[in-house]
Amino acid sequence: MFRVQAANSDGVWNEAGASRxxxxxxxxxxxxxxxxxxxxxxxxxxxxxxxxxxxxRLHARRRELESLVEQPHVDLQRAKEVAERANEVKGEFLAxxxxxxxxx
Numbered sequence: 001m002f003r004v005q006a007a008n009s010d011g012v013w014n015e016a017g018a019s020r021x022x023x024x025x026x027x028x029x030x031x032x033x034x035x036x037x038x039x040x041x042x043x044x045x046x047x048x049x050x051x052x053x054x055x056x057r058l059h060a061r062r063r064e065l066e067s068l069v070e071q072p073h074v075d076l077q078r079a080k081e082v083a084e085r086a087n088e089v090k091g092e093f094l095a096x097x098x099x100x101x102x103x104x
Contacts, residue, residue, distance in 0.1 A: 005017035 001019055001021045003017055003019040005014055007013045
Protein backbone atom coordinates (compact mmCIF):
# COMPACT_ATOMS: atom_id res chain seq x y z
CA MET A 1 0.00 0.00 0.00
CA PHE A 2 1.27 3.45 -0.93
CA ARG A 3 0.09 6.21 1.41
CA VAL A 4 0.70 9.95 0.99
CA GLN A 5 -0.10 13.11 2.91
CA ALA A 6 0.41 16.56 1.46
CA ALA A 7 0.05 20.24 2.26
CA ASN A 8 -1.65 22.88 0.15
CA SER A 9 -0.09 26.21 -0.83
CA ASP A 10 -1.20 27.72 2.52
CA GLY A 11 0.72 25.04 4.43
CA VAL A 12 -2.41 23.23 5.66
CA TRP A 13 -1.82 19.46 5.83
CA ASN A 14 -4.39 16.89 4.76
CA GLU A 15 -4.39 14.59 7.82
CA ALA A 16 -6.41 11.79 6.18
CA GLY A 17 -4.12 11.46 3.19
CA ALA A 18 -4.72 9.17 0.28
CA SER A 19 -3.69 5.58 -0.32
CA ARG A 20 -3.38 3.22 -3.23
CA UNK A 21 -2.74 -0.52 -3.20
CA UNK A 22 -0.80 -2.14 -6.01
CA UNK A 23 1.48 -5.12 -6.56
CA UNK A 24 4.89 -4.89 -8.19
CA UNK A 25 5.69 -7.94 -10.27
CA UNK A 26 9.34 -9.03 -10.59
CA UNK A 27 10.79 -9.03 -14.12
CA UNK A 28 10.10 -12.24 -16.01
CA UNK A 29 13.17 -14.30 -16.85
CA UNK A 30 13.26 -16.43 -19.99
CA UNK A 31 11.99 -19.97 -19.28
CA UNK A 32 15.33 -21.55 -20.16
CA UNK A 33 17.04 -19.50 -17.43
CA UNK A 34 14.46 -20.55 -14.85
CA UNK A 35 14.71 -24.24 -15.84
CA UNK A 36 18.52 -24.16 -15.56
CA UNK A 37 18.39 -22.38 -12.21
CA UNK A 38 16.06 -24.89 -10.57
CA UNK A 39 17.63 -28.13 -11.81
CA UNK A 40 18.11 -30.58 -8.96
CA UNK A 41 21.67 -30.79 -7.72
CA UNK A 42 22.70 -27.43 -9.11
CA UNK A 43 24.01 -24.79 -6.74
CA UNK A 44 23.18 -21.15 -7.17
CA UNK A 45 26.82 -20.52 -8.12
CA UNK A 46 26.68 -23.10 -10.88
CA UNK A 47 27.73 -21.82 -14.32
CA UNK A 48 24.27 -22.67 -15.60
CA UNK A 49 22.43 -21.08 -12.67
CA UNK A 50 21.13 -17.54 -12.25
CA UNK A 51 24.46 -16.41 -10.82
CA UNK A 52 26.32 -17.53 -13.95
CA UNK A 53 23.67 -16.00 -16.17
CA UNK A 54 23.97 -12.66 -14.40
CA UNK A 55 27.79 -12.72 -14.52
CA UNK A 56 27.79 -13.51 -18.26
CA ARG A 57 25.36 -10.63 -18.88
CA LEU A 58 27.54 -8.26 -16.83
CA HIS A 59 30.67 -9.26 -18.78
CA ALA A 60 28.85 -8.79 -22.10
CA ARG A 61 27.63 -5.35 -21.00
CA ARG A 62 31.16 -4.38 -19.90
CA ARG A 63 32.54 -5.36 -23.34
CA GLU A 64 29.76 -3.36 -25.02
CA LEU A 65 30.49 -0.25 -22.94
CA GLU A 66 34.25 -0.57 -23.48
CA SER A 67 33.71 -0.68 -27.25
CA LEU A 68 31.50 2.43 -27.03
CA VAL A 69 34.29 4.25 -25.18
CA GLU A 70 37.01 2.96 -27.50
CA GLN A 71 35.31 3.95 -30.78
CA PRO A 72 35.42 7.76 -30.23
CA HIS A 73 39.07 7.38 -29.16
CA VAL A 74 39.88 5.63 -32.46
CA ASP A 75 37.97 8.30 -34.40
CA LEU A 76 39.84 11.09 -32.58
CA GLN A 77 43.19 9.41 -33.26
CA ARG A 78 42.39 9.18 -36.98
CA ALA A 79 41.28 12.82 -37.06
CA LYS A 80 44.50 13.86 -35.32
CA GLU A 81 46.59 11.97 -37.88
CA VAL A 82 44.69 13.59 -40.77
CA ALA A 83 45.12 17.06 -39.22
CA GLU A 84 48.86 16.49 -38.69
CA ARG A 85 49.29 15.36 -42.31
CA ALA A 86 47.32 18.39 -43.54
CA ASN A 87 49.58 20.64 -41.47
CA GLU A 88 52.68 19.03 -43.04
CA VAL A 89 51.28 19.54 -46.56
CA LYS A 90 50.46 23.16 -45.73
CA GLY A 91 54.01 23.71 -44.49
CA GLU A 92 55.47 22.24 -47.68
CA PHE A 93 53.14 24.39 -49.80
CA LEU A 94 54.09 27.57 -47.96
CA ALA A 95 57.78 26.71 -48.21
CA UNK A 96 57.48 26.54 -52.02
CA UNK A 97 55.42 29.73 -52.17
CA UNK A 98 57.85 31.90 -50.18
CA UNK A 99 59.17 34.90 -52.12
CA UNK A 100 62.43 34.23 -53.92
CA UNK A 101 65.07 36.82 -54.44
CA UNK A 102 64.64 38.46 -57.82
CA UNK A 103 67.49 38.52 -60.35
CA UNK A 104 68.25 41.95 -61.91
